[in-house]
Amino acid sequence: MTVLDGEDGDYRASQGNFGLVWLQGKGADYAPYANLSYKAVQQWSHFASSLQEISGLDVALDQSGGFEFFTDDAEFDEFQGLLNAQHRHLDGRVDHDVLSGHELRKLHPEIGPKVVGATFCGLDGHVNPLRFLHSLQTAVTNLGGKILSEMTVSDVEAVLGGGFSMSTITGTTINAERVVLCAGLGSSKLAPQLGFKTIVRAQRGELLITEKIGDRLPFLSSTIRQVDEGGIQIGGTKADVGLDNSETLEVMCGLAKHAVSVLPMLADVRVIRAWGALRVLSPDGYPVYTQSAEKPGAYLVTCHSGVTLAPLHTKGLVDWIENASGAPDLEAFDEARFSI
Amino acid sequence: MTDADLIIIGAGPAGMAAAISASEAGAKVILLDEQQSAGGQIYRNVGSNHDGRSFLGEEYFEGLKLVEALSRSNVKCEFGTTVWRIEDDLRVVWSRDGVSNISSARHVLLATGAQERPAPFPGWELPGVMTAGAAQILMKSSRLLAKDAVLAGSGPLLYLVAVQLIKAGTPPIAIVETQTMKNAFKASRYLPRAMLASKMLAKGMELLRYIRKSGVSRYTSAKDFQAVQNDDGQLTFSFRTRKRVHQLVTPLVLSHQGVVSSTHISRSLGLAHEWNLSQQAFLPIVDKWGRTKNSRIHIAGDGAGIGGARAAIASGRIAVLDMLFQLGKLSDDQRNQSSTADRALLRQSLAIRPFLDALYYPPKEILAPSGETLVCRCEEIGASTIRQTLNQSGLGPRQIKSSTRSGMGPCQGRMCELPIQGILSSCGKKHLLPKVRTPIKPISLGELASLAERPSTKS
Amino acid sequence: MKRDSRFKERQEGVETVQMTLDGDIMTAQIGDSVAAAILAYSANPSRHTAMGSPRAAYCMMGVCFDCLVEVDGRPNVQGCMTLVREGMVLRRQNGLRPISGVQADD
Numbered sequence: 011m012t013v014l015d016g017e018d019g020d021y022r023a024s025q026g027n028f029g030l031v032w033l034q035g036k037g038a039d040y041a042p043y044a045n046l047s048y049k050a051v052q053q054w055s056h057f058a059s060s061l062q063e064i065s066g067l068d069v070a071l072d073q074s075g076g077f078e079f080f081t082d083d084a085e086f087d088e089f090q091g092l093l094n095a096q097h098r099h100l101d102g103r104v105d106h107d108v109l110s111g112h113e114l115r116k117l118h119p120e121i122g123p124k125v126v127g128a129t130f131c132g133l134d135g136h137v138n139p140l141r142f143l144h145s146l147q148t149a150v151t152n153l154g155g156k157i158l159s160e161m162t163v164s165d166v167e168a169v170l171g172g173g174f175s176m177s178t179i180t181g182t183t184i185n186a187e188r189v190v191l192c193a194g195l196g197s198s199k200l201a202p203q204l205g206f207k208t209i210v211r212a213q214r215g216e217l218l219i220t221e222k223i224g225d226r227l228p229f230l231s232s233t234i235r236q237v238d239e240g241g242i243q244i245g246g247t248k249a250d251v252g253l254d255n256s257e258t259l260e261v262m263c264g265l266a267k268h269a270v271s272v273l274p275m276l277a278d279v280r281v282i283r284a285w286g287a288l289r290v291l292s293p294d295g296y297p298v299y300t301q302s303a304e305k306p307g308a309y310l311v312t313c314h315s316g317v318t319l320a321p322l323h324t325k326g327l328v329d330w331i332e333n334a335s336g337a338p339d340l341e342a343f344d345e346a347r348f349s350i
Numbered sequence: 351m352t353d354a355d356l357i358i359i360g361a362g363p364a365g366m367a368a369a370i371s372a373s374e375a376g377a378k379v380i381l382l383d384e385q386q387s388a389g390g391q392i393y394r395n396v397g398s399n400h401d402g403r404s405f406l407g408e409e410y411f412e413g414l415k416l417v418e419a420l421s422r423s424n425v426k427c428e429f430g431t432t433v434w435r436i437e438d439d440l441r442v443v444w445s446r447d448g449v450s451n452i453s454s455a456r457h458v459l460l461a462t463g464a465q466e467r468p469a470p471f472p473g474w475e476l477p478g479v480m481t482a483g484a485a486q487i488l489m490k491s492s493r494l495l496a497k498d499a500v501l502a503g504s505g506p507l508l509y510l511v512a513v514q515l516i517k518a519g520t521p522p523i524a525i526v527e528t529q530t531m532k533n534a535f536k537a538s539r540y541l542p543r544a545m546l547a548s549k550m551l552a553k554g555m556e557l558l559r560y561i562r563k564s565g566v567s568r569y570t571s572a573k574d575f576q577a578v579q580n581d582d583g584q585l586t587f588s589f590r591t592r593k594r595v596h597q598l599v600t601p602l603v604l605s606h607q608g609v610v611s612s613t614h615i616s617r618s619l620g621l622a623h624e625w626n627l628s629q630q631a632f633l634p635i636v637d638k639w640g641r642t643k644n645s646r647i648h649i650a651g652d653g654a655g656i657g658g659a660r661a662a663i664a665s666g667r668i669a670v671l672d673m674l675f676q677l678g679k680l681s682d683d684q685r686n687q688s689s690t691a692d693r694a695l696l697r698q699s700l701a702i703r704p705f706l707d708a709l710y711y712p713p714k715e716i717l718a719p720s721g722e723t724l725v726c727r728c729e730e731i732g733a734s735t736i737r738q739t740l741n742q743s744g745l746g747p748r749q750i751k752s753s754t755r756s757g758m759g760p761c762q763g764r765m766c767e768l769p770i771q772g773i774l775s776s777c778g779k780k781h782l783l784p785k786v787r788t789p790i791k792p793i794s795l796g797e798l799a800s801l802a803e804r805p806s807t808k809s
Numbered sequence: 810m811k812r813d814s815r816f817k818e819r820q821e822g823v824e825t826v827q828m829t830l831d832g833d834i835m836t837a838q839i840g841d842s843v844a845a846a847i848l849a850y851s852a853n854p855s856r857h858t859a860m861g862s863p864r865a866a867y868c869m870m871g872v873c874f875d876c877l878v879e880v881d882g883r884p885n886v887q888g889c890m891t892l893v894r895e896g897m898v899l900r901r902q903n904g905l906r907p908i909s910g911v912q913a914d915d
């Protein structure tokens with residue numbers, strides 16, 4: 011097994027993300043996605059320990075539940091609706107709490123008066139995203155796989171008699187029996203060559219990271235979290251701006267404002283850096299696991315929330331590729347859904 | 351409506367000279383500097399040093415002329431002011447005393463100068479190891495004189511600081527120099543050109559003569575620097591010369607390996623940069639007027655490549671001529687003609703650079719540290735970790751940063767980026783420009799949040 | 810134990826201010842930066858890193874961030890970029906800063 015990877019400066023969602031292992035609200039209008047996410051968060055703790063065994067790196071999984079905070083009543087109401095829909099999709103297997111601002115501040119007096127309410131799900135958690143990427147890379151190598159960097163594939167074609175031939179931008183050719191296309195935003199260019207219809211698009215998220223803090227934040231939320239090393243990450247914005255991962259003044263200030271209205275005691279904490287990173291979104295935003303009908307032996311795997319879903323991208327995904335018995339049913343994520 | 355025709359960042363020789371000439375030409379100028387007064391690195395605090403610090407030398411006091419001309423001009427100076435972001439449309443975001451503000455202009459000149467090249471060796475993070483420039487700053491801005499120091503490294507500034515310390519009555523106990531005969535040999539081919547700057551050469555020779563006369567011991571071709579902390583807080587500084595290993599006990603090791611352009615602002619703007627082999631650093635790409643690919647942003651002085659104070663002054667004024675031309679205040683001909691004298695000054699001052707760059711080229715072990723030498727001081731990451739990660743991933747600076755956290759601390763890579771580039775290049779990798787994100791210096795969440803309400807924050 | 814400064818102080822008739830460093834009274838000269846004042850006061854480290862290693866000011870020009878110190882209750886202030894003031898309360902930092910410093914003005 012060989013992983014062909016691109017260049018140092020490539021757009022990489024895995025190098026710029028927020029590290030959430032998150033269920034709350036996921037798949038409110040697509041039951042299969044709610045169930046997929048549910049399965050993933052259930053498997054995370056087992057996944058984290060086997061990853062640590064293989065790579066020697068602790069990704070600092072903390073899955074003790076997380077909040078969504080609201081400073082706007084309408085948004086608060088709307089999100090409760092989504093949670094109820096998700097609850098139905100999951101046949102009531104997962105509960106969430108809804109707290110008024112008053113109840114929330116009784117629990118966490120440090121939360122600012124502008125927060126009108128919050129929701130909470132006990133299965134939500136987070137990891138250290140950069141160490142997670144590093145540990146995946148280490149695990150691949152330790153398991154005997156090869157990662158070849160600076161191997162940006164420019165062309166791929168099916169070879170007569172079976173298998174595929176890939177050529178890179180520097181002119182190297184690599185042959186393989188089967189090929190899994192999971193090149194993030196780089197997938198769109200190669201997808202048509204393998205007979206796939208899925209074209210992914212970029213969505214920018216901007217984040218702030220602060221200086222490291224010795225104390226621990228008393229809670230986790232989807233927009234404010236503390237990395238295990240101590241820095242506080244603030245994020246959650248969305249912008250459709252194509253391939254532009256700049257950080258913008260307006261959003262930086264907005265994120266800071268959000269942070270200090272949720273937790274006024276953060277006002278004096280310094281921001282070390284802001285950045286933008288590009289999400290990889292399929293046309294409907296849900297994952298794509300699909301086999302090429304045109305070119306058997308070619309697979310396309312792409313998703314947003316790849317940290318959350320990571321436990322499913324191990325043996326289960328391999329079984330699905332191998333068509334092994336007991337392989338997960340990923341029918342709902344076939345790209346055929348885009349042709350309807 | 352903008353707040354000014356021109357905002358200049360940095361009140362060193364480049365920024366001061368540019369501000370004065372732009373203002374004389376009738377432009378409305380704002381000059382921002384994070385120091386408390388004008389002067390930049392070379393002329394730091396010169397405006398308030400009338401107290402007989404003659405040991406700083408005549409060249410230092412030459413800066414008074416610029417500082418005084420600046421204070422007589424109509425330039426609006428804002429000191430204690432750190433620029434932490436610039437928008438493409440030339441809104442300049444700055445912070446002072448914990449409050450951020452935005453000023454806008456039709457043109458921006460970056461004159462942010464240089465910093466000393468990070469010079470890692472085992473123990474460079476210990477209290478008592480500082481840069482030679484830091485000791486000089488303490489002489490210029492405070493009343494502190496380095497006691498019984500060892501000056502270690504190479505470059506003109508090392509000698510200048512030595513002479514300043516000797517004249518102040520606190521001579522260093524030794525000067526430990528890394529340059530070798532091989533450096534001297536390589537530099538010799540640039541000597542004829544350097545003769546164009548014969549005055550500067552002569553000044554350098556005079557510094558050396560002065561040091562020799564003073565009896566301070568000098569070691570050359572030194573390598574394998576190491577500092578170890580003793581129980582009493584003193585340092586044992588060891589190094590090797592051709593003959594043997596030496597150990598010196600000292601309260602202060604003042605290290606120096608030349609200066610490199612400060613490019614955090616220009617890089618955060620996404621401007622083009624390229625690796626400069628002889629300066630072993632990234633430099634912004636500018637045309638002969640200091641103009642960047644954003645025609646309304648110019649870069650002058652050491653921030654566009656190391657040239658020293660006289661070159662900085664010339665390049666600052668040259669950049670202003672181009673802005674005046676763009677503002678329609680000068681014709682093409684007027685711009686070109688008015689620049690002749692400064693172009694000559696610039697050519698002359700730069701003539702000595704290839705010679706100096708070759709003579710004081712930093713040693714390999716400093717450019718590309720190995721073993722347990724700390725590379726990232728903020729995140730406390732050693733060279734061996736960086737090398738290991740590189741072996742494993744085979745990618746470049748970004749991968750190293752995200753895998754090891756090097757460059758993620760408060761200094762934002764100012765100390766570790768170049769040593770990491772050195773390691774990458776020693777392993778056969780290309781020089782890839784590390785991205786710089788804003789704020790280029792840390793700003794509190796509260797300060798950032800209070801900008802959210804301003805109309806000028808919106809794009 | 811307080812160790813003598815690594816620097817010699819030139820004596821001149823300049824105005825001084827009084828401040829405290831970890832509760833000890835410390836004199837500094839007007840115009841000094843906080844980092845310079847601490848260097849003049851003693852040779853001891855001015856902070857310890859998250860991993861416990863001792864540090865003091867290195868570059869004196871705002872580049873290295875090794876001079877971080879708590880100033881009037883506000884952690885991680887760059888000592889070399891901050892001027893001394895009468896009555897300043899300085900504390901060396903050991904390890905990471907706590908979450909709550911002084912709240913910024915709105």
Ligand SMILES: Cc1cc2nc3c(=O)[nH]c(=O)nc-3n(C[C@H](O)[C@H](O)[C@H](O)COP(=O)(O)OP(=O)(O)OC[C@H]3O[C@@H](n4cnc5c(N)ncnc54)[C@H](O)[C@@H]3O)c2cc1C
Pocket residue numbers: 014015016017020021022023024025026027028029030031032161162163164192193194195196197200214215216286287288289290312313314315316317318319
């Ligand atoms: C701002 C932001 C916040 C996020 N927050 C979270 C979160 O909290 N929780 C969560 O679960 N998910 C989150 N995500 C999503 C998550 O980061 C992604 O789902 C995940 O990283 C996707 O991984 P990937 O491997 O598909 O893509 P990427 O990480 O983008 O990797 C694609 C790889 O393909 C390589 N490549 C591209 N083209 C080629 C080519 N032609 N040849 C060879 N190689 C190529 C690239 O070099 C790169 O290494 C977030 C994303 C963003 C942007």
Ligand SMILES: Cc1cc2nc3c(=O)[nH]c(=O)nc-3n(C[C@H](O)[C@H](O)[C@H](O)COP(=O)(O)OP(=O)(O)OC[C@H]3O[C@@H](n4cnc5c(N)ncnc54)[C@H](O)[C@@H]3O)c2cc1C
Pocket residue numbers: 359360361362363364365382383384385389390391392393431432433434461462463464465466483484486507510609612615650651652653658659662870
């Ligand atoms: C520590 C040090 C000491 C030196 N001493 C000497 C010397 O004694 N003699 C000599 O010949 N050369 C010396 N040099 C070399 C020096 O770089 C040049 O001689 C000359 O000062 C360059 O002039 P400049 O105008 O380009 O930049 P500088 O003089 O470096 O001025 C740049 C100015 O920009 C300001 N600045 C930078 N970033 C920001 C920001 N984000 N916001 C606001 N302001 C900012 C700085 O505070 C500084 O005042 C020294 C260099 C260093 C680093």
Ligand code: FES
Pocket residue numbers: 844865866867868869870871872873874875876877887888889890
């Ligand atoms: S001493 Fe380097 S930043 Fe203050």
